[in-house]
Amino acid sequence: MAVSRQSISRCDRVDEASPMLKVFISMISQTKIQDYQQQIQYARIKANVLIKYPRN
Structure with a gap:
């Protein structure tokens, strides 16, 4: 299972997001x-x- 260096560096960039x-x-x-809470x-x-007030 080969992982390209590009995908690894991409993850690093996301990690170092501004x-x-x-x-x-x-x-x-x-x-x-x-x-969702609302x-x-x-x-x-x-x-x-x-x-408290069933419709039927």
Whole structure:
């Protein structure tokens, strides 16, 4: 299984990405996490309402 030197150096470059890029990527993942948390919260509220007031 031969690994080309190009792919290895490419990984190094990603590792040495500019600090701003790393901050940007972490910001994107943070907002995604917050988005999912809001969806979970909404689903919980909806579930509680359905338990308290069944539709049928």
